[in-house]
Amino acid sequence: MQPMPAVFALEDGSVFSGTGFGATGTVTGEAVFNTSLTGYQEILTDPSYRGQIVTMTAPQIGNYGINPEDSESDHPQVSGFVVREISPIASNWRSVQTLPDYLAAAGIPGISGVDTRALTRRIRSAGAMKSCLSVGEIGAEEAVERARAWAGLVGVDYVQEVTRTAAGPWHGPEGQLPERSVDRPRYRVAAIDYGAKESIFRRLASYGFEVVVFPARATPAEIAAVEPDAVFLSNGPGDPAAVGYAHENVRALLEEYPTFGICFGHQVITHALGGETFKLKFGHRGGNQPVKDLATGRVIITSQNHGFATVPESLKGRAEVTEINLNDDTVAGLRLRDKPVFSVQYHPEAGPGPHDGEDQFEKFYRMVDEARKGRVASAAD
Numbered sequence: 001m002q003p004m005p006a007v008f009a010l011e012d013g014s015v016f017s018g019t020g021f022g023a024t025g026t027v028t029g030e031a032v033f034n035t036s037l038t039g040y041q042e043i044l045t046d047p048s049y050r051g052q053i054v055t056m057t058a059p060q061i062g063n064y065g066i067n068p069e070d071s072e073s074d075h076p077q078v079s080g081f082v083v084r085e086i087s088p089i090a091s092n093w094r095s096v097q098t099l100p101d102y103l104a105a106a107g108i109p110g111i112s113g114v115d116t117r118a119l120t121r122r123i124r125s126a127g128a129m130k131s132c133l134s135v136g137e138i139g140a141e142e143a144v145e146r147a148r149a150w151a152g153l154v155g156v157d158y159v160q161e162v163t164r165t166a167a168g169p170w171h172g173p174e175g176q177l178p179e180r181s182v183d184r185p186r187y188r189v190a191a192i193d194y195g196a197k198e199s200i201f202r203r204l205a206s207y208g209f210e211v212v213v214f215p216a217r218a219t220p221a222e223i224a225a226v227e228p229d230a231v232f233l234s235n236g237p238g239d240p241a242a243v244g245y246a247h248e249n250v251r252a253l254l255e256e257y258p259t260f261g262i263c264f265g266h267q268v269i270t271h272a273l274g275g276e277t278f279k280l281k282f283g284h285r286g287g288n289q290p291v292k293d294l295a296t297g298r299v300i301i302t303s304q305n306h307g308f309a310t311v312p313e314s315l316k317g318r319a320e321v322t323e324i325n326l327n328d329d330t331v332a333g334l335r336l337r338d339k340p341v342f343s344v345q346y347h348p349e350a351g352p353g354p355h356d357g358e359d360q361f362e363k364f365y366r367m368v369d370e371a372r373k374g375r376v377a378s379a380a381d
Contacts (some may be wrong), residue, residue: 258368293347
């Protein structure tokens with residue numbers, strides 16, 4: 001195949017030329033970057049990236065190909081993909097497909113040969129910007145115009161594009177349950193899907209939960225019908241302030257069930273409590289984000305992917321900040337003092353990234369276990 005000319009343009013007029021791979025076509029989205037060294041397949045298939053064109057800061061991408069086991073959803077979710085160099089080979093015993101072929105089949109364009117260091121520095125200085133990626137179709141001038149014309153993420157509900165349409169039990173691959181979940185009670189958790197990664201459900205199941213997944217608009221009555229022991233609120237894309245239906249439903253659920261939220265779910269809890277969120281300048285995306293537990297002083301390295309954060313002052317008297325991101329002191333965790341509810345602004349399941357925060361699933365299990373035993377004791381009295 002002949003190399004395809006490609007351009008990536010930002011709303012500030014910056015244009016990066018390169019060689020196209022994946023699909024031919026033109027897309028618009030928010031320009032963001034991810035600092036993970038590996039895990040491009042998990043990043044591509046993470047529904048939280050809906051509406052975004054992702055730049056990888058690692059210099060070579062695609063060297064271990066694509067395999068069915070590592071996807072976080074059933075297809076790529078990014079709008080486009082930007083890399084410094086696309087690997088000419090895919091070398092791994094699990095690989096079944098090259099990255100360019102994978103994106104071509106999904107209709108997603110990519111561009112290589114870009115100075116991703118310069119692009120990342122521009123995004124860090126100016127903030128996440130509207131952008132346009134075109135492979136084999138339009139030139140630089142029109143790409144800039146299309147970038148500027150894109151509506152953006154603020155105030156837009158992207159959750160409805162990625163949430164499942166019907167409720168049902170989650171069934172993971174056989175043999176996924178480690179020994180720690182065998183000899184303990186299994187509690188039913190209602191997991192609300194705002195754009196969840198599959199590895200989250202896998203972790204919940206491995207720690208002792210029977211997972212029933214619900215669409216983002218599921219009502220408290222629909223959730224109560226399955227008699228859950230707890231509620232889980234997933235990650236997801238877009239502006240958390242734009243999903244008023246989620247705020248209302250979760251506000252009611254917090255009164256009834258032990259609840260754990262991550263990322264978008266953390267932000268939904270913020271709004272359900274009457275708090276506010278704001279858009280970060282360029283977001284936190286990558287597997288090297290340091291988080292400090294304010295109670296213990298313990299610092300862990302986490303995987304993160306979000307562009308919004310909680311306004312801590314908006315939650316005074318409603319919730320307690322438990323963790324902070326050490327790069328910018330933004331809220332990385334919160335809890336309610338009078339209810340079994342907590343949340344984190346990172347991905348404890350990793351996928352990709354470090355597993356430092358995985359004990360949050362054990363914390364959730366113990367919280368549900370205590371709440372369940374307390375209800376049983378009250379009923380006996």
